[in-house]
Amino acid sequence: MEKKLPTIKEIARRLNISASTVSRALHDHPSIGLRTKMAVKKLAAELNYEPNQTAIFFKQRKTFTIGLVLPNLREEFFSAAINGIEDVAMDHNYIVLIGQSHDDLAREQKLVESMKNHRVDGIIASISSSTTHIEHFEQMKNYDIPVVFFDRVPDARDIHSVSCNLYDSSVEAVEWLIKKGHKRIGYLQGPPTLNMKNERLDGYIEAHKKHKLPVDESLIVSTDLSVEGTKKAFDALMQLKKRPTAILSFNDYVTLDAIHYARQKKLTINKDVCFVSYANVPVTQYVEYPPLASVEQFPYDQGVSATELLFRLIDKKTARQEAPYENIVLKSELIIR
Amino acid sequence: MEKKLPTIKEIARRLNISASTVSRALHDHPSIGLRTKMAVKKLAAELNYEPNQTAIFFKQRKTFTIGLVLPNLREEFFSAAINGIEDVAMDHNYIVLIGQSHDDLAREQKLVESMKNHRVDGIIASISSSTTHIEHFEQMKNYDIPVVFFDRVPDARDIHSVSCNLYDSSVEAVEWLIKKGHKRIGYLQGPPTLNMKNERLDGYIEAHKKHKLPVDESLIVSTDLSVEGTKKAFDALMQLKKRPTAILSFNDYVTLDAIHYARQKKLTINKDVCFVSYANVPVTQYVEYPPLASVEQFPYDQGVSATELLFRLIDKKTARQEAPYENIVLKSELIIR
DNA sequence: AAAGTGTAAGCAAACGTTTGCGGAAAACAG
DNA sequence: CTGTTTTCCGCAAACGTTTGCTTACACTTT
Numbered sequence A, B: 001m002e003k004k005l006p007t008i009k010e011i012a013r014r015l016n017i018s019a020s021t022v023s024r025a026l027h028d029h030p031s032i033g034l035r036t037k038m039a040v041k042k043l044a045a046e047l048n049y050e051p052n053q054t055a056i057f058f059k060q061r062k063t064f065t066i067g068l069v070l071p072n073l074r075e076e077f078f079s080a081a082i083n084g085i086e087d088v089a090m091d092h093n094y095i096v097l098i099g100q101s102h103d104d105l106a107r108e109q110k111l112v113e114s115m116k117n118h119r120v121d122g123i124i125a126s127i128s129s130s131t132t133h134i135e136h137f138e139q140m141k142n143y144d145i146p147v148v149f150f151d152r153v154p155d156a157r158d159i160h161s162v163s164c165n166l167y168d169s170s171v172e173a174v175e176w177l178i179k180k181g182h183k184r185i186g187y188l189q190g191p192p193t194l195n196m197k198n199e200r201l202d203g204y205i206e207a208h209k210k211h212k213l214p215v216d217e218s219l220i221v222s223t224d225l226s227v228e229g230t231k232k233a234f235d236a237l238m239q240l241k242k243r244p245t246a247i248l249s250f251n252d253y254v255t256l257d258a259i260h261y262a263r264q265k266k267l268t269i270n271k272d273v274c275f276v277s278y279a280n281v282p283v284t285q286y287v288e289y290p291p292l293a294s295v296e297q298f299p300y301d302q303g304v305s306a307t308e309l310l311f312r313l314i315d316k317k318t319a320r321q322e323a324p325y326e327n328i329v330l331k332s333e334l335i336i337r
Numbered sequence C: 001a002a003a004g005t006g007t008a009a010g011c012a013a014a015c016g017t018t019t020g021c022g023g024a025a026a027a028c029a030g
Numbered sequence D: 001c002t003g004t005t006t007t008c009c010g011c012a013a014a015c016g017t018t019t020g021c022t023t024a025c026a027c028t029t030t
Helices: A008-015 A019-026 A034-047 A053-060 A076-091 A105-117 A135-143 A166-179 A199-210 A227-238 A252-264 A299-318 B008-015 B019-026 B034-047 B053-060 B076-091 B105-117 B135-143 B166-179 B199-210 B227-238 B252-264 B282-286 B299-318
Strands: A065-070 A095-100 A122-125 A147-150 A160-164 A185-189 A220-222 A246-249 A274-279 A293-296 A327-330 A333-336 B065-070 B095-100 B122-125 B147-150 B160-164 B185-189 B220-222 B246-249 B274-279 B293-296 B327-330 B333-336
Touching: A008 A019, A008 A034, A019 A034, A053 B053, A065 A076, A065 A105, A076 A095, A076 A299, A076 B095, A095 A105, A095 B076, A105 A122, A105 A135, A122 A135, A122 A299, A135 A147, A147 A299, A160 A299, A166 A185, A166 A199, A166 A246, A166 A274, A166 A293, A166 A333, A185 A199, A185 A227, A220 A227, A227 A252, A246 A252, A252 A274, A252 B282, A299 A327, B008 B019, B008 B034, B019 B034, B065 B076, B065 B105, B076 B095, B076 B299, B095 B105, B105 B122, B105 B135, B122 B135, B122 B299, B135 B147, B147 B299, B160 B299, B166 B185, B166 B199, B166 B246, B166 B274, B166 B293, B166 B333, B185 B199, B185 B227, B220 B227, B227 B252, B246 B252, B252 B274, B252 B282, B299 B327
Parallel strands: A065 A095, A065 A122, A122 A147, A147 A160, A160 A327, A185 A220, A185 A246, A246 A274, A274 A293, B065 B095, B065 B122, B122 B147, B147 B160, B160 B327, B185 B220, B185 B246, B246 B274, B274 B293
Antiparallel strands: A095 B095, A293 A333, B293 B333
16 A cells, blocks of 8 residues: 655666656656667566656646636536536646535635635636625736636726627517516516626616617516525516516526516416526526526536636736736527427 | 756755755655755755655656546535545545536546546546446556445445445435325336435335335336426326325436426425435425435535545555455435425 | 767756754753 | 763755767878
C-alpha cells in the first residue's frame, strides 16, 4: 500500500542519465537521440510512470481545471447547461470544479474564493438571486482568472457573458397570447435581483404597444421563486377586479407551482387562466396541465458557448494578449405545445 | 494585468529574514518571536499575500479536492445527493470535481483517469448502467486514492459503499399493495447491470411469500430506462392474459414514462392499473397521476454519509492506518401519498 | 589546420512552500 | 563569571518537473 510512485528522477537514476534528458525524451524533444529516447520510454512504460500533475500544475501555473458556480443543480436548466460545459471541457482535457450557491451571496463568495485558491484557470458563473454586487468576481482579474457569466448575467460593464435573447421571444410569446384573444395578460416576474436587465418585461411591454393595448401595472407581480411567494403573487392577480386571462410567468418551476395552486383553488387551467413560461424544462411533459408555451433557452448551447468563450480567454491569457469583453447573445425560441 | 503575486520569499526579502521564518510566523509556530511574527503578518496583510495552493498541494501531496463521478445530474436523486456531498466537503474545506458518465463505461473510465491525474484525495462514485467491471476504480488503490460508492453500488467485495436498504421497503411496498387487495402485481425492473444485488426483486418475492401469493415470472419485465424501453416493458405486462392491477416500478422517472404511456393508451390510472415506485422525486408532486407511493431514498443523507466515510478514509490514509471496508446501509422509507 | 556546424546530453535554476536540524544570542541558575 | 537552558531564527533540502544555457564530441567546410 505504501508504494512510491515512479518519477522522472527515478528513471534518470536507473538509466544513469539526467532528469532533463528524461523529461525531454518523454516529450519527444528533438535534441534527444533515438537510442536514449527509446530506452527512456521503455523504462517509463515498465515502471508505469505517470507524470505528477500537481508538480506540473505548480510549475506551469495552470491547473487544467475550470470552476463552475451556479445557483443550484435542481433546476434542469442548470444540469443541462453542465452537460455542455463538461463536454467542451473534456474536449480540452479540462475538468470541472463545481459549486452551488443556493442563491446565497455569502456562499457564492466562499465558492469563488475557494476556486481561486485552487487556482482554477477560469470560472463560469450564473449568479445567485441574492447577488447584489460582483466584487468577488471582479477580484478574479487580479489573479488573471477569466470569468464568464451565463444565463443569470449581472448587469455590469466589463464582463464576459453568454445569455439568451429573451426580449424577442417575450414579444413573440405575448403577441401569441394577444392573437389568441387575450386582452389582459398578467406578468408574474422573478425577484428584483434577477430582473436587472428585464428583457422579459421589456418584451411584454413592447408586445402591448405593438397591439395598442394598455399596460396595466397591477397586472405585474413578483415572486421570490418560493412556493409561498408564488402563491401570494398569484393571489394578487386573482384578486383584481379585472382578472388576467393569461399569465406570462418567470419560469416553468414558478409556473408549475402557480398551476398547482390554481387547481387547488378550483380554477380551470386554459379556461379561467392559461400560462406561458420560460425554460421549457422536460418535466413539464409529465404534468397534466403544462404551460401552453414555453421559451426554450437552450441551456446546453449556452453551456457550450460559455465554455468555448472561456477557453478563448484562457488561450489569450496564455499568449499574453488583451481580450475585449464579449457578450454573446444566443437565440431563444418560443415552443408552443 | 501582469501582476506578480506576493510570495513568502518576497516577504522574507523585504523583512530581511528567511523564508522559513515567514512560513512559521504565518502558521503561528511557537518558535517565532512575537515581534517578527507581528511584522510578518502585518506585511503579509499589506501585500495581500495568499499562499500558492498549487505549491502546497504539490508539497503536501494533497489537493483538498474530491472527485465525484455519477451517471447524470438530470435525475433529481443525484442533484440532491450532490447537495449533501458539497455541504460536507465545504465543512472540510474541500471542493468537488464533478463528472457525468452518462451511463457510458468508457466515459466513466476517462473521468476516473482524469481525476487520478488531478490527484484528487478521494473519489465518490455511483456507477454507470453500462459498467460491467470496476477495474478503473480498483486501480485507484495503487494511488492511495480511496473510493466510496453510493446508491448504485457495484456487486463486489473489498469496496466501501453507502446505499439504501431497498429490501425492507420493497417488502413493505408490495405488502401495502397486497393489503389494498392487489393479487397480481407487476415488477418493472431496471437494466441487468443495476440489478446485481436485486434488493427490490428480493423484497417483491418475499412479500409474495409472506402472503402466500405465487410469483409469476411473466409479471417481471425490464426496461433499459429509455422511454422506448419502458413502453415495451409496459406493453409486455398489458398483453398478458391476466394483467397486473398494480406495478412496482424501478424509479419515478420510469414510472412517469409508464403512466404517460398508459394514459395515451386510455388506461385509467389507479383504476385499471396503479403504480408504486422508488426515489420519491419532487417533480411527482406536479403531475396529475403520480405513483401512489414511492420509496424515499434520502439522497441528501446518502451524499452526506458517503462523504463522511470518504473523509474518514482520507484521514486514516494520512495517519497511515489500515481501514476496514465499510458498507453502510441507510434506511429507506415508503412514502404513501 | 583552423573554424564552423550539428547533434546529443547534462547542469542548474526555477516554481513556492514546508520542515528537520543546528546554532547564535539571550536569559537564567549557580 | 562560568555553565546551562531557553528563545528565536536561519540553512538547506525536499517535493517533481521544465527549460535556458552550456558542454562535449564528431563531422564538415573553407
